[in-house]
Amino acid sequence: MAAILGGGLGGLSTGYYLLKNNLNNPNKLKIFLLEATNQCGGWIKTIRTKDYLFEQGPRTIRPKGITGLNTLNMIQDLGLSEHVSPIRPDHPAAKNRMIYVNNELHLLPSSLKGVFQKNGPFSKPLIYAVFNDLKQPHLELKDDSIYNFVERRFGREIADYAISPMICGICAGDAKEISVKFLMKTLFEYEQNHGGVMKGLMKSFFKTKVPDDLELTDLANTAKEEKWSVYTIKGGLETFPTTLKTYLEESNVDLHLNTTVEEIEFIDASLVKLKQTDGKIVTANHVYSTIPAHILSKLVKSQHPDLSNCLNEIPFVTVGIVNLYFSTTKPLITPAFGFLIPPIENSPILGVVFDSCCIPDQNGTVLTVMLGGRWFKEKFGQNVTEDRLLNIALGEIKTILKIEDSPAAYNVNILKKCIPQYVIGHYERVEKIRQYIQEKNLPISLVGSSYDGVGVNDVIFSAKMQVEEDCTNS
Numbered sequence: 001m002a003a004i005l006g007g008g009l010g011g012l013s014t015g016y017y018l019l020k021n022n023l024n025n026p027n028k029l030k031i032f033l034l035e036a037t038n039q040c041g042g043w044i045k046t047i048r049t050k051d052y053l054f055e056q057g058p059r060t061i062r063p064k065g066i067t068g069l070n071t072l073n074m075i076q077d078l079g080l081s082e083h084v085s086p087i088r089p090d091h092p093a094a095k096n097r098m099i100y101v102n103n104e105l106h107l108l109p110s111s112l113k114g115v116f117q118k119n120g121p122f123s124k125p126l127i128y129a130v131f132n133d134l135k136q137p138h139l140e141l142k143d144d145s146i147y148n149f150v151e152r153r154f155g156r157e158i159a160d161y162a163i164s165p166m167i168c169g170i171c172a173g174d175a176k177e178i179s180v181k182f183l184m185k186t187l188f189e190y191e192q193n194h195g196g197v198m199k200g201l202m203k204s205f206f207k208t209k210v211p212d213d214l215e216l217t218d219l220a221n222t223a224k225e226e227k228w229s230v231y232t233i234k235g236g237l238e239t240f241p242t243t244l245k246t247y248l249e250e251s252n253v254d255l256h257l258n259t260t261v262e263e264i265e266f267i268d269a270s271l272v273k274l275k276q277t278d279g280k281i282v283t284a285n286h287v288y289s290t291i292p293a294h295i296l297s298k299l300v301k302s303q304h305p306d307l308s309n310c311l312n313e314i315p316f317v318t319v320g321i322v323n324l325y326f327s328t329t330k331p332l333i334t335p336a337f338g339f340l341i342p343p344i345e346n347s348p349i350l351g352v353v354f355d356s357c358c359i360p361d362q363n364g365t366v367l368t369v370m371l372g373g374r375w376f377k378e379k380f381g382q383n384v385t386e387d388r389l390l391n392i393a394l395g396e397i398k399t400i401l402k403i404e405d406s407p408a409a410y411n412v413n414i415l416k417k418c419i420p421q422y423v424i425g426h427y428e429r430v431e432k433i434r435q436y437i438q439e440k441n442l443p444i445s446l447v448g449s450s451y452d453g454v455g456v457n458d459v460i461f462s463a464k465m466q467v468e469e470d471c472t473n474s
């Protein structure tokens with residue numbers, strides 16, 4: 001009997017891989033999933049009307065790398081291929097990504113040619129960053145912030161205007177705190193092992209590439225051949241968890257909604273008790289926790305305070321999301337993915353996504369403004385109202401995009417502690433947590449965005465890895 005804690009994408013994917021790995025098991029594995037709210041999907045939530053679509057959480061998925069291709073395999077297997085809406089390299093949303101610096105929007109270079117040209121706000125063509133890397137002396141480190149690393153290797157402007165806004169866009173975090181291993185593990189290893197990024201890159205060129213053994217579906221192959229930049233799901237990303245949920249239900253996984261677990265008691269290496277807030281206790285041989293680390297920390301506290309402390313050290317940030325719909329026949333924006341604002345600009349907003357350019361079938365202009373993240377409390381305090389966030393968002397788009405119109409519809413959400421921050425030392429901390437679990441023989445596996453990557457692909461891949469590891473060990 002396997003219990004899955006949490007019905008976000010991590011929990012649903014765990015169910016999917018448990019089913020796939022037990023297809024030929026004559027003693028059918030009994031699986032149940034416990035979800036605190038009245039629906040599955042976690043942060044993935046879509047509001048759909050005939051005119052517009054508001055994504056309140058994630059909206060685009062990257063198709064690249066083993067984790068990206070793995071998600072596409074799952075999407076095809078679930079029969080969702082027809083719903084995939086790719087953004088190909090020639091699409092404006094793939095080519096036009098901007099940053100807002102010194103009261104101006106600047107287009108970031110999207111081609112090799114652009115790297116050799118001078119583009120504001122950078123004072124020199126980006127190619128100069130390579131010379132900077134070649135000049136720097138060797139520095140031995142176990143980990144570093146991504147900001148420090150990029151400043152050291154490529155210069156301050158790249159750290160401030162390229163990497164810092166990118167970190168805001170990916171995890172709403174501060175590049176000065178986020179581990180370099182979060183996005184640039186390989187480049188950091190090049191620096192540490194070869195004395196520089198370019199030197200490491202040259203040496204790796206002559207190494208034979210190890211082929212990955214992932215078999216690709218037609219959808220994954222198409223994405224690879226056509227070099228998709230990102231993709232969305234027609235009708236909204238929520239279709240993805242909804243389809244996964246139906247797949248689990250049809251495969252006899254017991255789904256319990258409105259069921260909050262408040263304590264986990266480990267009895268022995270193959271027995272665990274899950275106490276619910278309504279007083280009910282359920283038992284399982286193994287539990288897959290896919291809930292955020294800070295919540296799991298409370299659930300294991302009485303029996304394992306050290307584990308609880310370690311889980312609680314993973315920080316999370318709060319993000320304000322303001323979705324706006326303008327009912328206009330002429331678009332109010334130039335076609336692009338959107339723009340991000342570097343933290344040194346000290347803006348109240350992190351950036352704006354131009355949804356009507358990225359997501360198909362919208363009648364009018366749809367924008368999503370993201371606010372706060374790592375700076376939420378500092379900028380808005382503890383008790384900010386949704387109205388205040390809406391006014392700030394409208395003020396900023398008026399100043400930056402010159403949009404004077406009032407939105408015909410809007411939606412504001414404050415997503416409390418929604419994105420984990422992989423700060424310096426994160427990977428060592430996760431290793432320590434898993435080592436503790438192994439040494440104490442606790443029947444629990446950790447899945448979800450708190451541990452092995454914060455994006456949709458990472459969460460799905462971490463479910464696959466944890467399930468496969470447990471199936472191999474049992």
Ligand SMILES: Cc1cc2nc3c(=O)[nH]c(=O)nc-3n(C[C@H](O)[C@H](O)[C@H](O)COP(=O)(O)OP(=O)(O)OC[C@H]3O[C@@H](n4cnc5c(N)ncnc54)[C@H](O)[C@@H]3O)c2cc1C
Nearest residue numbers: 006008009010036042043057058059261448449454455456
């Ligand atoms: C605003 C925002 C934008 C994002 N944009 C992107 C994007 O564009 N692309 C991308 O790849 N990724 C994006 N992400 C990241 C992506 O959404 C996450 O990686 C993913 O949704 C995390 O899934 P999860 O299952 O790990 O966690 P969650 O979604 O947090 O799911 C956990 C579930 O556990 C339940 N739960 C919690 N406590 C308990 C309990 N005690 N008992 C029972 N159930 C419990 C919760 O109700 C929830 O349903 C974004 C995230 C946010 C917040």
